[in-house]
Amino acid sequence: xxxxxxxxxxxxxxxxxxxxxxxxxxxxxxxxxxxxxxxxxxxxxxxxxxxxxxxxxxxxxxxxxxxxxxxxxxxxxxxxxxxxxxxxxxxxxxxxxxxxxxxxxxxxxxxxxxxxxxxxxxxxxxxxxxxxxxxxxxxxxxxxxxxxxxx
Amino acid sequence: xxxxxxxxxxxxxxxxxxxxxxxxxxxxxxxxxxxxxxxxxxxxxxxxxxxxxxxxxxxxxxxxxxxxxxxxxxxxxxxxxxxxxxxxxxxxxxxxxxxxxxxxxxxxxxxxxxxxxxxxxxxxxxxxxxxxxxxxxxxxxxxxxxxxxxx
Numbered sequence: 675x676x677x678x679x680x681x682x683x684x685x686x687x688x689x690x691x692x693x694x695x696x697x698x699x700x701x702x703x704x705x706x707x708x709x710x711x712x713x714x715x716x717x718x719x720x721x722x723x724x725x726x727x728x729x730x731x732x733x734x735x736x737x738x739x740x741x742x743x744x745x746x747x748x749x750x751x752x753x754x755x756x757x758x759x760x761x762x763x764x765x766x767x768x769x770x771x772x773x774x775x776x777x778x779x780x781x782x783x784x785x786x787x788x789x790x791x792x793x794x795x796x797x798x799x800x801x802x803x804x805x806x807x808x809x810x811x812x813x814x815x816x817x818x819x820x821x822x823x824x825x
Numbered sequence: 826x827x828x829x830x831x832x833x834x835x836x837x838x839x840x841x842x843x844x845x846x847x848x849x850x851x852x853x854x855x856x857x858x859x860x861x862x863x864x865x866x867x868x869x870x871x872x873x874x875x876x877x878x879x880x881x882x883x884x885x886x887x888x889x890x891x892x893x894x895x896x897x898x899x900x901x902x903x904x905x906x907x908x909x910x911x912x913x914x915x916x917x918x919x920x921x922x923x924x925x926x927x928x929x930x931x932x933x934x935x936x937x938x939x940x941x942x943x944x945x946x947x948x949x950x951x952x953x954x955x956x957x958x959x960x961x962x963x964x965x966x967x968x969x970x971x972x973x974x975x976x
Binding site: 675676677678679680681714716717718719720721722723724725726728730732734741742752753754755756757758759763764765766767769771794796797798799800801802803804805806807809810811812813814815816817 | 826827828829830831832865867868869870871872873874875876877879881883885892893903904905906907908909910914915916917918920922945947948949950951952953954955956957958960961962963964965966967968
């Protein structure tokens, strides 16, 4: 296996976990910057053509993992960690889809940030295709949303 | 930073890279199995409720990386590695969205496999939302598809 290395860092308005919108209906509209290290800048060639990017990053402030998670969207019912976006995962890799607003050299200005300021970035991939929304079932999360809207 | 660890392995019909459909219009309909290690099985609780999963895995047969990639979909024009799905990335992490067909203990039967047999799995996350297709621009890839359809 490999040892993860940062290719850059996130500049985000969120300085601590409690500031990040969480739970049902949380909107991630925050803007921020993906600052790539200069040595990786050449890897961004032609990225401007994509409107959306998948960013993989490290949950660098999570310590260890749990197989059972208690997500804020469904506090009363625990779920397996792989059925959640919990930070406490065997491999502490986070995934965020962001909208690319512009590029300035090694800096990508993006919308949809939900990472903490200073988060190490592991990879950037173009977001290529969508599964039609009517084909997606979201298990416990859809149930929690339904229950929440009745309260 | 962390050292990646396998949480399981892919059972795939593809035994070598050349067998995986590539290039424009490649369809990934192959079925396979994500075999989680027993010690991680508890992390799958409630995963059956999701139709689609994001699988993160290791390009374990890629050796090193290039900042400029030559994807098979656009062989004449090089692109930055972060604007492609090339296996030769600074962090050799692959991403595949699969459809969950069924679960048997620690084994997830899925459709949409594009990994080699024996590929180490790093993480599984629920696929939650879709960006409407009309909002997505796919840069050089859309251009290559257009050019390809004229040939």
